[in-house]
Amino acid sequence: MPNTTPETPFHTGFIAIIGRPNVGKSTLMNQLIGQKVSITSKKAQTTRHRINGVLTQDNTQYIFVDTPGFQTKHGGALNRVLNRNVSQALGEVDAVVWVIEAMKFTLQDEAVLKILPANTPVILVINKVDTLEKKNDLLPFVQKIAERFNFKHIIPVSAKKGVQTQVLLDELKPLLPENPPFFDEDDITDRPTRFLATEIIREKIFRLSGDEVPYGCTVVIELFTEEKNMYRIAAAILVEREAHKAMIIGQGGERMKRIASEARQDMEQLFGCKVFLEVFVKVRGGWANNEASLKSLGYE
Numbered sequence: 266m267p268n269t270t271p272e273t274p275f276h277t278g279f280i281a282i283i284g285r286p287n288v289g290k291s292t293l294m295n296q297l298i299g300q301k302v303s304i305t306s307k308k309a310q311t312t313r314h315r316i317n318g319v320l321t322q323d324n325t326q327y328i329f330v331d332t333p334g335f336q337t338k339h340g341g342a343l344n345r346v347l348n349r350n351v352s353q354a355l356g357e358v359d360a361v362v363w364v365i366e367a368m369k370f371t372l373q374d375e376a377v378l379k380i381l382p383a384n385t386p387v388i389l390v391i392n393k394v395d396t397l398e399k400k401n402d403l404l405p406f407v408q409k410i411a412e413r414f415n416f417k418h419i420i421p422v423s424a425k426k427g428v429q430t431q432v433l434l435d436e437l438k439p440l441l442p443e444n445p446p447f448f449d450e451d452d453i454t455d456r457p458t459r460f461l462a463t464e465i466i467r468e469k470i471f472r473l474s475g476d477e478v479p480y481g482c483t484v485v486i487e488l489f490t491e492e493k494n495m496y497r498i499a500a501a502i503l504v505e506r507e508a509h510k511a512m513i514i515g516q517g518g519e520r521m522k523r524i525a526s527e528a529r530q531d532m533e534q535l536f537g538c539k540v541f542l543e544v545f546v547k548v549r550g551g552w553a554n555n556e557a558s559l560k561s562l563g564y565e
């Protein structure tokens with residue numbers, strides 16, 4: 266437990282990271298806590314569950330809530346549930362970090378601007394500044410958005426490269442209330458190992474398969490046992506159609522092998538032990554459009 270003296274009280278608080286899909290919210294959270302607990306990919310809507318990432322630094326415990334990208338493009342039960350998650354997160358936190366992309370402000374960003382809370386401090390983070398061709402372009406871009414809301418701070422960062430992320434932590438610190446730590450100093454997430462295992466597999470599917478499959482797939486753990494210094498895990502990938510199953514398996518099972526092997530390596534790194542992993546694919550039609558089915562898969 267970190268030292269707490271009357272002169273240096275401990276601060277602990279919740280910070281929601283929000284923004285439209287693909288701006289780099291999960292990359293930012295991973296960078297801030299120094300571990301990959303939230304999956305990331307080039308595809309929009311990678312994050313589907315709220316994930317808490319914990320960082321304890323200098324008498325402060327930051328509990329980041331990574332949220333699914335807020336989006337208005339598609340209806341459907343899954344998106345309703347995802348947006349509900351974001352709105353809920355906003356009501357329960359001490360500070361909000363709104364992430365946008367440098368030089369790219371879309372209608373989906375407008376939609377997020379409209380749901381920013383009036384009574385909670387909001388920090389605007391302008392991400393991906395490493396992609397800027399001309400640094401001078403940034404100022405007029407930032408000024409326009411700064412006029413639209415009373416931001417506590419505006420911080421340009423590169424989540425990927427870790428540029429200015431410590432500045433963000435420093436600005437967040439005074440916004441967190443005096444509280445004892447809620448988690449152990451070396452905890453990095455409140456999510457159980459089995460959940461992290463499904464997320465890691467989902468990341469590999471997102472990264473290794475075509476555009477059509479990922480949105481219609483989810484992962485469930487069928488077996489999870491702890492043996493001496495080893496986890497034995499069997500996981501099923503649920504897809505909506507036979508054609509998706511074929512796409513995930515790939516020619517001669519090649520893609521499936523890569524998904525399983527890269528997932529196993531990430532799990533061993535995150536869990537710090539050996540992992541024996543088996544992955545199967547099953548067809549289960551229409552899960553993404555049925556609220557009852559979503560509930561049974563852990564989407565609340």
Ligand SMILES: Nc1nc2c(ncn2[C@@H]2O[C@H](COP(=O)(O)OP(=O)(O)OP(=O)(O)O)[C@@H](O)[C@H]2O)c(=O)[nH]1
Nearest residue numbers: 287288289290291292305306310311312334424425
């Ligand atoms: N160049 C650059 N790319 C970045 C940066 N941060 C994130 N990315 C990339 O942007 C893509 C999306 O990143 P994610 O962290 O998955 O984005 P997200 O906002 O969590 O997306 P959803 O979960 O789908 O809402 C990935 O390909 C990241 O590698 C950055 O600072 N610079």
Ligand SMILES: [Mg+2]
Nearest residue numbers: 290291311312
């Ligand atoms: Mg994400």
